Amino acid sequence: MASLLFLTLFALALRCTATLGIPASDATVDVKAFNVANITTTLPGVLIQPVVSEHNTISLPLHAFLIEHTTSKKRFMFDLGMRTDPLNLAPSVSSFFQSGVYSVNAPFKGITELLEEGGIPLESIETVIWSHSHFDHISDMSLWPNTTNLVIGPGTNRSLYPEFPDSALQASDFAGHDVIELNFNNTNITFGGLPAIDYFGDGSFYLLNTPGHLIGHITGLARVTPSTYNQSSTFIVLGADTSHHPGQLRPRPKFQATYPCPAHLLTQSRTSVSTDYFWSPGSDVGVFDVLSREQPLLSIPDLPNSGDADPVTNRVSLDKIADFDANNDFFVILAHDESLIDVLPYFPASLSTWKEDGIKDKVLWGFLDEKNPAFRFGPSA
Numbered sequence: 001m002a003s004l005l006f007l008t009l010f011a012l013a014l015r016c017t018a019t020l021g022i023p024a025s026d027a028t029v030d031v032k033a034f035n036v037a038n039i040t041t042t043l044p045g046v047l048i049q050p051v052v053s054e055h056n057t058i059s060l061p062l063h064a065f066l067i068e069h070t071t072s073k074k075r076f077m078f079d080l081g082m083r084t085d086p087l088n089l090a091p092s093v094s095s096f097f098q099s100g101v102y103s104v105n106a107p108f109k110g111i112t113e114l115l116e117e118g119g120i121p122l123e124s125i126e127t128v129i130w131s132h133s134h135f136d137h138i139s140d141m142s143l144w145p146n147t148t149n150l151v152i153g154p155g156t157n158r159s160l161y162p163e164f165p166d167s168a169l170q171a172s173d174f175a176g177h178d179v180i181e182l183n184f185n186n187t188n189i190t191f192g193g194l195p196a197i198d199y200f201g202d203g204s205f206y207l208l209n210t211p212g213h214l215i216g217h218i219t220g221l222a223r224v225t226p227s228t229y230n231q232s233s234t235f236i237v238l239g240a241d242t243s244h245h246p247g248q249l250r251p252r253p254k255f256q257a258t259y260p261c262p263a264h265l266l267t268q269s270r271t272s273v274s275t276d277y278f279w280s281p282g283s284d285v286g287v288f289d290v291l292s293r294e295q296p297l298l299s300i301p302d303l304p305n306s307g308d309a310d311p312v313t314n315r316v317s318l319d320k321i322a323d324f325d326a327n328n329d330f331f332v333i334l335a336h337d338e339s340l341i342d343v344l345p346y347f348p349a350s351l352s353t354w355k356e357d358g359i360k361d362k363v364l365w366g367f368l369d370e371k372n373p374a375f376r377f378g379p380s381a
């Protein structure tokens with residue numbers, strides 16, 4: 001009897017062991033991903049540094065996520081990708097498409113069309129959450145029914161063109177929708193140093209305050225498997241634009257300890273990574289050593305025209321997201337991670353079984369493979 005009581009207490013203690021401060025819960029959501037479009041910019045240096053001379057553009061997939069609460073079946077979106085008619089963006093943004101600084105693989109189907117074609121009526125989606133208000137995440141809200149609510153991060157700049165000529169937003173981005181602005185001052189939950197809001201109040205989905213890229217930038221944290229007495233939950237972290245390339249997130253020492261670099265990439269990267277641009281204590285000229293690299297290969301630019309509104313703050317947000325990335329119960333997905341596009345199972349497939357399916361292990365180090373579209377550390381193979 002005493003041993004049974006001990007076992008029960010031990011199991012309860014295990015259940016309460018919080019990963020990165022996240023309490024156990026049986027409540028989950030299901031996550032499905034779309035890659036809406038790929039945009040290319042001729043100014044990679046505002047997003048990442050250094051820029052190796054052979055890689056003077058960067059291609060950015062635009063990921064959007066359909067999320068469904070497992071028990072209530074409530075649906076919502078986290079990010080939408082971009083609208084199909086970029087010339088109808090506010091002039092401060094459409095001018096980049098006119099000048100060719102941005103280009104898109106036109107024509108493409110917008111998220112509303114992709115959802116409807118996939119048998120997901122827009123009316124069935126209760127809410128759209130913008131990770132932040134940049135054009136490549138907000139699509140065209142005028143295509144959504146008025147019953148769809150819009151959730152935005154704290155302090156999001158809601159000034160509109162034409163009243164504010166430089167504004168990236170216009171009236172149609174909000175018209176007809178109930179807009180809910182998050183307030184992290186009302187929460188005392190913190191995970192891995194990031195303030196969190198429990199979206200459904202049951203631990204299935206959280207929004208994390210990750211400022212820096214833009215005022216009001218938020219990250220999604222989806223619990224995709226329940227906690228059991230002997231197993232912790234698994235999560236998907238929707239990291240949006242906390243970084244624009246997986247090489248800004250990886251590798252870091254904690255990450256390398258959990259996920260050792262595959263042997264073939266250790267060997268390949270010795271000569272594929274240019275030591276004119278990248279260095280580490282174990283490197284020699286012409287021979288790069290990734291094992292002794294103690295910081296990510298790419299950094300967040302600190303230039304006056306940086307793609308991040310506040311690079312210093314964004315680095316802190318990214319440092320915190322990196323702790324999730326180094327934990328084998330969390331799968332961090334960046335909105336523009338080009339290394340995912342050939343590997344990630346897209347809608348209608350679910351990402352919720354990512355751990356048992358080994359998806360994270362397949363994608364983590366992909367950016368370092370010279371055959372991967374995200375490789376930009378030396379001349380490609």
Ligand SMILES: [Zn+2]
Pocket residue numbers: 134136137241335336
């Ligand atoms: Zn973006």
